[in-house]
Amino acid sequence: MSNESVGSHAADPRTAEVPLINKVGLHARPSVKLTQLAKSFASSVELALDPAGPWTDAKSPVKVMRVKAPRGATLYFRISGPDADAALTAMVGLVERRFDEADG
């Protein structure tokens, strides 16, 4: 245990990649769901279409919609913070479940 102050956490962000398999890609409704989920975590949550970036704040609905990620794209997540592991599991799960859309 280091003597770093409370609230500090691992410097290395958690990352994952997941194919966007829902029918419409990151359209408005999936973007809203992704943003709402990202906002439920204290960690910073970013996404990109390329592991080299550019990275987008996944808590910003406007920025997420502007990514215009189409079906078949690969989404990369980069998450840093106290609940990064839980956030990464949740974000990947949402994409894998096709955003819980009935016709997704």
Added chain:
Amino acid sequence: MAPDGMVGIVIVSHSPKVAEGAADMVRQMVGDAVPLAWTGGDPGGGLGTDIARIIAAIDAAWSEAGVAILVDLGGAETNSEMAVEMIEESRRGRVVICNAPVVEGAVIAATEASGGSSLEAVKSAAEELYVQ
């Protein structure tokens, strides 16, 4: 979640159909948790906006965390400004008009509000739509 709950959203359009349709989009895309009200049309049934109805919508969507108003054109904005001026002083500072497109702004503002963001953050998120 902010201690005062979620920011409320008010949609003001000249057309009741536009206002109701934008509210439908918010409900379907964001959900029912965010306080939401809409108003559109003048008392005679034509296109327009009405200060008393805007005040009623602010009351209906009221949250201690504040209310963000989305407007369409001209009179919707000026009448909304007058409605804000006419509500009591204790609440006036917690009602803001967003410089954002009414439909997209309502969805984005509600999305931001659903995460428990402050009134300032809700307004900024909607206004990001006009930032290139």
